[in-house]
Amino acid sequence: MDDSELRQFIEALLFTVHDPISIDRIREVIEEVEPKRIREAIVSLQGEYGGDKRGICITEIAGGFLMRTAPEVSPWLKKFHQIETREKLSKPALETLAIIAYKQPIIRCEIEAIRGVGVGHVLRTLLEKKLIKTMGRKKAVGAPIIYGTGEEFLRHFGLASLAGLPEVGNLEVKDGSGRAQEENRQDR
Amino acid sequence: MNYRVEQEIFEGPLDLLLYLIKKEDLDICNVSISRITDEYLEYIHLMRVLDLEVVGEFLVVAATLMQIKSRALLPDEEAAEEEEDDSAEALIQQLAEYRKYKEAAGDLEQRELCQQNVFSRPPGREELDSEGEILLDVGLFDLLGALSSVLERLKEEPVTEIVQDKTTVREKVEFILELLLKEEKINFTSTFAAARSKVEVIVTFLALLELIKIQKVRIKQAGQFGEIYLYRHQTTD
Known part of the structure; x- marks a missing residue:
């Protein structure tokens, strides 16, 4: 060819x-x-x-x-x-998602410590939309669930990979669940 | 706790604090906690008057703020001062951390907005066959419509011979599958070409429905109200 x-x-x-x-x-x-x-x-x-x-x-x-x-x-x-404007994520959902995206793998109380408010119902919404996913449980008291970005995350925001997340302040993306990122690197 | 109103304006106490700092045009790094404490408490009071949900977290921060402020009012004692500095600093650090993610969230929001103006091919709505014809999924009404026109045509032919119908659905299932072995796709109408009676047409139709149900056959239509084609289902076998 x-x-x-x-x-x-x-x-x-x-x-x-x-x-x-x-x-x-x-x-x-x-x-x-x-x-x-x-x-x-x-x-x-x-x-x-x-x-x-x-x-x-x-x-x-x-x-x-x-x-x-x-x-x-x-x-x-x-x-x-005749396309209606799609439903947008709420501010709390976006904030929670931002924290998870930049700090994954992360557990619920760590997210709540940053946002200063409970995130239970927000997590459920994000899980339903596949924007986040559970990544097992942490070996700590109460075995809390670990969260990371889900399969829909990159697509929803039109990102090539987690590395494509913009730098904000001095935030850095941890290489937690960067599977898409991995695959991407292999391509190159 | 009572969850009546989801207040969107201030999602949490940190949000409110950031808002107050911004409103007063203060720098987050050297904000005077005492100064914003009164205003913070006023907002909480207002939220209660308006019957907005004031979650426990708001009160925790309120308590921290008041504690810092009251310490500052006490006569200068080294120990107290140090402690004040500690909790004030911790709060400010928490605020700075939270603000970073708030900015990140703002960026995600922008991206989300952009994505809403960009479209890609919707899944499975249109497919192209080998001849480049656009194919649509076929609904039951399309099938019934096609069936009725087959039956219509049958009516026009005069009955010259009376035969007993013994056709079974099973036979017709095999008949259709055999046709699809010879050709990649067949025309809906031609499936009924061999049928000589109304009963036979209906039995053939039932066989077709069965094949669709068990996913041996896929049906597609060339445009709306266009010709319907039968395909072998590629994923099986």
Whole structure:
């Protein structure tokens, strides 16, 4: 498969999928092609779609790639498809999620110590939305549940990996549940 | 505890403190605790008057604030002063820590907002077949509609021969599967081409429903009200 064929195939593939697709997944059908070449083909496509006034862009999300619409056209798209504005997370939910994202793995009382208020019902909501997940229990008094970001987290916020979280103050992302991050690194 | 009103304005006591510090345009690092204590207490009073839920945590912080303030009012004694510094500093540190995550949350909120204006292909709504035709999922009404047009056509043909119907669903299940072995997809209408009576059509239709139910056959439609096709279900076998 030469470079132009590869690009052609990947463009078509990205057009058909609805979930971010990783380089490893793409390689399942073209084993002979090195991951590096696949990445190069995607970057080249990204460059093309990144040009002026294109309606589609190729974005890296949750360790994979996805074709998405350009944000500028959203008012008309929403009107055409009659899309209601999606439900937003509440402030307490966002704060709790931020604490978990930056400090995972973390237990409930550690979150509450930072927020200065109980987070029981917020945790439940976040778990239901798969924005966080339980990661077992800590070997401490009462065996508290350990929390980390869930599978929907990266996608919900359009992040390529946990490393893509912006630096705030002197917050650093601990490499707790960075599975997506790991996979991502292998791709490179 | 009574959970009547979810007050969104101040989620917790730290939130209220940060708000007061910001309102007074104070620097978080050298804020005078005594100065904001009165205002903090006033807000709590107001929240109670308004019948907002004042959670226990608000009162804990209120107690800490009053303790720090009262210590400051006592005549200078070394021990007391040190202790004041400690609890005041701990509170300020907690505030600084909380503020970092509040900023991070603000950033996430921005990202969430951006995501709401970006769309990707919705899952499973449209699929492309090998000829590039857009295929839609087929509902029961589409199937019934297609069935009625098959029955309609059957009516037009004059009855020339009377035969006893002995067709069974099982036979028709095998018949459809056999058709799908020969071809990747078959036309809904052509499935009934061999049927010579109303009963046979209905039995064939029941067989089809059964195959869909046990996931041996997938049905797709070329556009709304378009032709319906039967496919072998790829995940089985």
